[in-house]
Structures are given as structure tokens and as C-alpha cells.
Amino acid sequence: MSAYDPPYAIARTAAEAALYLELSPCPDCGSTETDWQHQQTAEVLSCTGVCAGCGALREFLFSRPSHPYEGFGGPEASELIDAGQWLEFADRIAGQVAVDDQSDEALEAMTVARQAVEEVVKFVPPAADAVPDEAFWTEAGRAVRALDPGRFRLERLLLIRDSYSG
Template sequence: MITTAGMMDPHDERDGMAFAVARTRDEALLYLELTPCQDCGSNEAPWEHGLTEVDGELTISYAAVCPGCGAEREYLFGLPALETPPGSWPTFGGAEPSELLDAGQWLEVADQAAGNVPADSTEAGRVLAIARAAVEEVIKFVPAGQDAVPVDEFWTSAGRKVRDPEPGRFRLDRLLVVRDTYHELSLTTGAK
């Protein structure tokens, strides 16, 4: 059975597209890593990707056979209106906020990465780069002129679980301090 995901919630009609946009390959792969197999819960899969057309809309398909249970999995994502220019690794997206992961999920990614920094300086720099980039993604959910991520930017139960115990973590001033701290720590590890 093929599980198709990446579909936007019916109540969320951003840009009128049927599929949530994967702004970059890094973002799509992170989404897939955070979306375990519905049959066995495995996060591992040998993903293959390519362009496909669905109802006249060009999409990108990520498909794999789950190594845990053999289930066929497929996720369809919309393509961004503009290509995100390459930047430092990881590149999750451009200036616009994510449609795949909500603000709470991004902060959870940052927390997980920062909580698992290895002793090896090269690898520590890579892990801290992920933490920094994930916090930058949270910041994109703060509207211009506002001081915090709005409540409606937590559209998943996983994201709300991160926000609800400590909503102050989503204030812009705190997010900027955390992002800058991860950046400074990555510099002290010798990462570029």
C-alpha cells in the first residue's frame, strides 16, 4: 500500500496549492526522517526522488520500500515558486517559512541536535549547524513587526507539545540569542 503525504491540511490553503512545498532537498529529507512508517514506525528508508505530475500539477515524489516491514511509501511535495539559492549546509529553505514542519517541530529539531553534540570537533560543527539552521527556520514564522511566533504556526500535535509547556521559547528575542549561541559554539569547534 502506498501512503501519500505531503498534502496540505484542507484548512490551510497557502498559495492555493494542493501539496505542501518542499523548499529544498534538505527540508524534504528532514520531513521524511521525522515521518516514520505508519506500519512499523521505522524512520529508515532508501528514498528515491523524481518529478511527477498529479492533476496537472508538477510535484516531487519521494518513494521507498520500508526496510522494517516492506510497506511501500510515497510522499508528494509541491515545488517552490523560486529555487532556493545554495548556501551553507544545511539549506532548509529561502526567506519564507516552512509548509512541511511547523515552528514547534523546527525547535524540536534544534533541541535534539544541540542535545547530541559529539566530542569530535568536525562532527560537532555539523550538528551545531543543524541546530542553528533549525532555529533560523523558527524565526521565519515570526511576522514582521511582531515579537513572537503566532499560535496558528503550530499546526501539528508534535509542534504544540514543544510550545505548550514553555511558549516564551518562541519569542523573537530568545530565538535570536539561541541562534547566535549555536553559531558561536560552532565557531569554537572549528566548524566553518
């Protein structure tokens, strides 16, 4: 188990934990389809389910955030989802919205996409102009970066974020 696949992970919000579950394939078969059941205590969010692909029991434990944050998290970068995964998620959500769609659903989707890009920006250190290598710890995240590393420069991230304004 790597430092970024802990049995007891730090989730800044329930939304971040839910996205982590969506992005975490079953280690046995690779399926991402699991009917998650959630149990909460004051300190822990427990998510258990059976993989739809192979029937394996899956379980994740997340710490509960000490502060209620809007969106996916507070001012610090995620410890669950890497920079590449955040940008791929933002692109996927935004890509489902037609260019001229001004419906409430479309505006909400673009707000979520913008928030996901803001999560990528949090990985850029002060006075730096790009997301550093260590912000890509998953195979999926590194693959997104490999397709176009320039998208992780701060200037381009801010342009992407602004283009996803709802």
C-alpha cells in the first residue's frame, strides 16, 4: 500500500471522498462500479461495498474534516486525488455540457468543473509557475499529464478554470 492509498485517508469533504471512490478501481478486476454504503461517526467516514465486476469486498476509511468546507476541500491540496486526476475529472464534467447550454444542470456541472480545476491550482507552490512532479502519484494522473504537460502550468490552469465558469 503506497502513501497515497492509505487504509485511513484524509478526506477534506464528503464530496472529495465520494470522488475518490469513483476514481478508485477495484484492485482485483479494475471495475469502478461499486454500490457504496456509508457509515459515519464524529471522526470517521466508512465506505464499504461489493465490487460489481468481481464480487470483492471493498472498504475505505476516511477521516472526517475538522472544518466544513465548500466544494471539494479547504486551502490545502488534496492528499487523496492527484493533480492529473482532478484535471481529467474537470474536463470530463465540462465535456458533457453543450456550449450554449444555460440550464441549471449545465451551470451546476460547470461550477463543479471549475472547482476541480481550482483543486489542481492548489498543488502549485507559492512563487512557482507549474504543478510539480510530486503532485502526480497515480498512474492515471501521470497519464493525463503525459498527454499535455503544458496544461499544468499555472497560467493555463487559470485559463481553463475561467473557461469553466458557469
